[in-house]
Amino acid sequence: MIVSEPQPSLAPLRPSVRFMLSHPAHFMALGFGAGLAPKAPGTVGTLWAWLAYLVLQQWLNPRQMGLLIAICTVVGWWACTTTARHMRVADPGSIVWDEVVAFWLVLWLAMPMGLWGQVVAFGLFRFFDAAKPGPVGWADSLFKGFGWRGGWGILWDDFVAAFCTLLVIALWRF
Template sequence: MSNATDTAPPRRPGVRFLLAHPAHFLALGFGSGLSPTAPGTVGTLWGWLAFLVLPLWLTPLGLGLLIALALPVGWWACTVTARHMGVADPGAIVWDEIIAIWIVLWLAMPMGFWGQLVAFALFRYFDAAKPGPVAWADQLFKGFGWRGGFGILFDDLVAAFCTLLVIALWRHFIG
């Protein structure tokens, strides 16, 4: 009996890999992680746009419950996809960016387009540059398996926290 993991997985996944397993589809951000350029930024952008559409069907409580469910399901999806790709923290996995920007927007809303753009830019800065606590979080859980899958998510959750901290300080001292 053959399955998607019997053959050597591609280093750069394509549509075939994306559709080979439900975990791949989720972890690769419904295809946004397939971007050949800046998949983390594309995944974050996809997450932002999805977040703006979700309130058409979900209340703020429903969004919170979706986020709460998306964390353990995303942990599973990231763990499985990284193992199938044979890379501990592949750039094509963008579920971590999606869930993190959802958390930022859910906790920081309401705000207009410019506020959301600043939140997006701050999150991308913290996620990409990995200053201080984000670098610490990025190194804390490495490898394959459940620990590594959590590590994929954890540094982005810390980047989301840093983003929210800057927004809170801005609102307190400036706003």
């Protein structure tokens, strides 16, 4: 009698602390735990990004912050690609690294601004990221699936949301 090994479930995996700590890519893609929030993980990830940016700017000058954003984009591309594949979901809501680097970009290019300016930037970014109007929706539809293309798609629509946020801030300042 031949007994076959049980086949692993192909159902999507739900993120947990154990999943997050099982691989460095998961830890990064899930925003060091922000993506585990039971409600609105994208908003929690953006709040984490805001706090982290304010802390990092104490030690990094604008050039170094720009370099960090560039490095975190490339490494984040790998982390998002790997984590989405391991979760078996093309663009899981618990992956929040896209919100982190995109909101860092907004703050990096729009600073200095006071607390209310940062609140407006946060609100605009969350609006563009969640509602996906116009160009953000278009960007979201471009790169779908698994692999490097899908990993880039996770990041791409958030960068377009960041651009839209920066455009509104620029017009507001003008």
